[in-house]
Amino acid sequence: MSSAPWYLNSKKPSLKHQRNWKNDLNSKSTCYDRGAKIFQAEKYRKKACQNCGAMSHDVKSCMYRPRKVGAKFTNMYIAPDEKVESLKLDYAAKRDRWNGYDTSDYHRVVERYEARENARKKYLKEQKIKKLEENDGDDDGLRVDEAKVDESRQMDFAKVEKRFRTSGGGSTGTVRNLHIREDTAKYLLNLDVNSAHYDPKTRSMREDPLPSSKYRSE
Template sequence: MSSAPWYLNAEKPYSLKHQRKWKSDPNYSKSWYDRGAKIYQADKYRKGACESNCGAMTHDKKSCMDRPRKAGAKWTNMHIAPDEKVETFELDYDGKRDRWNGFDPSTYSRVIEQYEAREEARRKYLKEQQLKSWKRRTITRKVIVQSAMKKMTRMNSRWMRLGLMRANKWTLQRWRSVFVLLVVEALGTVRNLRIREDTAKYLLNLDVNSAYYDPKTRSMREDPLPDADPNEKGDNQYRVSGQALEFKQLNIHAWEAFDKGQDIHMQAARLKQNYCIRIIRLSKRS
């Protein structure tokens, strides 16, 4: 109540003298108990001390907070607990209700150390798991490379033994390309890359309802241009026109001629193949 009640003399100026304690008492203390402080360490039991347990003079056996002993200090006269520091304070209204009274900020360092230790253990565990996964991937890659090399060695020895190295030159080259792909895939050096000059798949169709593009895996499951001509989408327009079509026909001719027993190879005997194709075309015209 900041104003005087109605039954007091209203002619005098208002004050807080009608309150019980309207001034702060200088005798009130703002300090707090000294936690864990000890004042005296006795060597033997003293009369009036905590007889059935610790042997301290500042409390009796009913209020003893130590672990219960099988035989008290009065009978053993050993391990006498030190006397606690007992203090009494007269606190004011705010001091009694201050929940942070007596709090030591330095004790929060224990909480910080606990969280730092937990974070350090977490980082150590993640590093160990990462090393284990890296070792597993390395072992898997080595197994793939070794199996591919063994297969290549076995095929080479078989062809050398049968005398078919020259006849199966194209097959050997194909196996070598497969081996290179296996090694590259095992080493993990190939990613979903594209040439910077090529148009990205998500830019082919800017309609919001078109095929969904996942940026994390760089994959587009659906066709961004479902209504377009299949021969005019992507690299197909280059495969079915120009020199690419002629190169494709040369490859097909070399494969068919090799299967029929002719010594023609696309890379090894390019001029011979071109000469054979020219003769075939001239014979068809005549």
């Protein structure tokens, strides 16, 4: 307790040495200003880091790359001073690894991965066109023209949202529908009740719906 009652004898041992930790600690919303710089020096200063030249830490705790000749002797490329804060946090806040993290910086990671994925698709498409151009023939020339067409502009196929079954649960993703719109579904070729059985759960029809037809549907 922070203060003892008047009727207690203060000469005896008590809990007065314990502080009121609930009032001293900062709120949970308090976080470090991670990566903040406060001052940029132009030359080396006394008691600064011998490696980078910053005043916020010493050479033992320096996180910069060890230089062959430190800033103390070269007096060049002095690192800026970092903002050092002394916050009184609780047990969980002290061990929070995301304290002070700026979520707006994550778009750089997304842009880097998207650029790499686009470069990979472009490279694979160029390799496919190059392989088709090496072969001779009219059919190959037609395939080259089809390969050059953007997939998003093809009208025969459509992108649909489908839910995949995985061991960890279903995940929704964009897949390409390989059925052309003009094709008639196999179970619609013969609407007779006694015709081939269609299982809607597995979407399979093992028998031929038109067994007597000359041209059977594939």
